[in-house]
Amino acid sequence: MAKAHITYLSEAEKEFVHAKTLEVLERVGVAYNTPKAIDLLAAAGVRVDREALTARLTWDVIEAALRTVPPTVLLAGRDPSRDCLLGDGRLIATSDGMTGGMVDDVGGGRRDGTVADLADVSRLCDALDEIDVLWPSPNPGDVPADVLPLVMQATVVRNSTKHVQDEVRTPEMVEPILEIYEAACGAPLTERPYFSVTNCTIAPLQHDREMTEAGLKLVDRGVPIFVLPMPQAGTTGPMTLLGTCILNMAELLSAIVLFQLARPGCALISGVGSAVADMRTGGYISAGPEIGLINLICLEMSRFYRLPTQATGMSADAKAVDFQAGSEGGMTALTAALGGADSLICAGGLDGVQLSSLAKYVLDDDQIGALRRYLREDPIDETTALMDDILEVGIGGHFLGRRSTRRFARSEVWRPRVFRRGAFEESAGKPLAHEAAARAREILARHEVPPLPDDVDRHIDEVIARWRVTT
Numbered sequence: 001m002a003k004a005h006i007t008y009l010s011e012a013e014k015e016f017v018h019a020k021t022l023e024v025l026e027r028v029g030v031a032y033n034t035p036k037a038i039d040l041l042a043a044a045g046v047r048v049d050r051e052a053l054t055a056r057l058t059w060d061v062i063e064a065a066l067r068t069v070p071p072t073v074l075l076a077g078r079d080p081s082r083d084c085l086l087g088d089g090r091l092i093a094t095s096d097g098m099t100g101g102m103v104d105d106v107g108g109g110r111r112d113g114t115v116a117d118l119a120d121v122s123r124l125c126d127a128l129d130e131i132d133v134l135w136p137s138p139n140p141g142d143v144p145a146d147v148l149p150l151v152m153q154a155t156v157v158r159n160s161t162k163h164v165q166d167e168v169r170t171p172e173m174v175e176p177i178l179e180i181y182e183a184a185c186g187a188p189l190t191e192r193p194y195f196s197v198t199n200c201t202i203a204p205l206q207h208d209r210e211m212t213e214a215g216l217k218l219v220d221r222g223v224p225i226f227v228l229p230m231p232q233a234g235t236t237g238p239m240t241l242l243g244t245c246i247l248n249m250a251e252l253l254s255a256i257v258l259f260q261l262a263r264p265g266c267a268l269i270s271g272v273g274s275a276v277a278d279m280r281t282g283g284y285i286s287a288g289p290e291i292g293l294i295n296l297i298c299l300e301m302s303r304f305y306r307l308p309t310q311a312t313g314m315s316a317d318a319k320a321v322d323f324q325a326g327s328e329g330g331m332t333a334l335t336a337a338l339g340g341a342d343s344l345i346c347a348g349g350l351d352g353v354q355l356s357s358l359a360k361y362v363l364d365d366d367q368i369g370a371l372r373r374y375l376r377e378d379p380i381d382e383t384t385a386l387m388d389d390i391l392e393v394g395i396g397g398h399f400l401g402r403r404s405t406r407r408f409a410r411s412e413v414w415r416p417r418v419f420r421r422g423a424f425e426e427s428a429g430k431p432l433a434h435e436a437a438a439r440a441r442e443i444l445a446r447h448e449v450p451p452l453p454d455d456v457d458r459h460i461d462e463v464i465a466r467w468r469v470t471t
Helices: 011-027 035-043 059-067 115-127 148-159 169-185 209-220 239-261 290-304 325-339 358-375 387-393 403-414 432-446 452-469
Strands: 047-048 052-054 071-077 084-086 091-094 101-103 110-111 163-166 195-199 225-227 268-271 276-278 310-313 343-347
Touching: 011 052, 011 059, 011 225, 011 239, 035 052, 035 209, 035 239, 052 432, 059 239, 084 115, 091 358, 115 148, 115 358, 115 432, 148 163, 148 169, 148 452, 169 195, 169 209, 169 452, 195 209, 209 239, 209 387, 225 239, 239 268, 239 290, 290 310, 290 325, 310 325, 325 358, 325 403, 343 358, 358 432
Parallel strands: 091 343, 163 195, 195 225, 225 268, 268 310, 310 343
Antiparallel strands: 047 052, 071 084, 101 110
16 A cells, blocks of 8 residues: 655654753753652652752653553544544544634634634534544633633533543643533543643743643543643744754653653653744744644654654644635645644644634635545555556547546545636636635534533533632
8 A cells, every 4th residue: 555655854863863852851851840740750760859840851761651652542522423543544633723813704804702703613613524623712802711711611512522622721720621521521531531631841841830730630530631842943942943843852751751650551642833933023933844844853753752643734824814824734734744643733723823714714624635635545556557447448548438437536536625626717706715714604504513411511501600609
């Protein structure tokens, strides 16, 4: 079977990156910033500085932790038919998360996101076949900050039956959020991990105290963790892509060690959030050739450590759904997919992942379908060579009447839902973004998500009400 793929590092270059990563962890170390982490590390024989809350890691400890990371991760849905197994060879596609607002795909303006927008985006992603996992977006600006995380989770579970990936930023939020998810799926997350989290390290070489303490609780409850280092070349990372990737891998391995010590065998995924800074403004560049190359290096090193992976892809720095958005997202996503990513953060993000676009979700759904065609394994043998047809048709004939044409026509050629083919006149003068936005509204008008049982719905409201009282 043939499958398209690309590589970037030689075996010798992987060994070089590995050696430099270990040098950083041994000579500089990492700040964990919580005694809970330092206690776990010290008990495992790691050299720690309790006053500074730092640790220096050696290969023996790292290697032991890597051995207990499972190669595949179940990402369960509220509906079991929508379960995904990350790491089994099929690319898992996740919507882009943590945007702050919405773009007007027709008028071109922008506005803050609302809880109604979050419900619409969740329901749209639930309807789009190629999107497997939801990362909630946008963050609603019309919800009080003290209950925002709970309202977001409640909104998503009410408007989609797919798996949800999000952040839990404080240890206090762990129990109420997990109570919502366990009520919605009717099972402990240790049995059905309906919710997973992104754990962001703080470059350079630090862990956030509250998020880390939350992560220690989450792994104990069966929640998969996507470790997402985010050094930015030129600001929080070295200016070279290689230097930034070495920092990325050091932060990643430091998290792997901590969480495997806390819960050996817990589900961890190597995320790639590293990027480059715009040196004119200090801003975050989410797309472009450098992001593709960072993805390649970190993906290859993650496979070197036998870790399941998630890369960035399809995010755009473009301000509208235009040629720039499609070019940036398409090149970055294809590079990561052909580089072997198990999952991709894909759909919906514009303006450096500050804005969500309904039209882009629809168009990215097509783009994910095209990616999967690139990644399909195809036999290279007599069944696909079609030599009998070639020899019988001969010079100057055609293949329209051949049985093989009818047999392979649907499976061999990927067919878009929104991307344009056919006659010029069918689409002349109609902006594709406007057409995609209209399709999004059509989907939202007709798509119905199976409601939660009434008692579960009431229980979720009670969880949020209890939190309001306690805070």
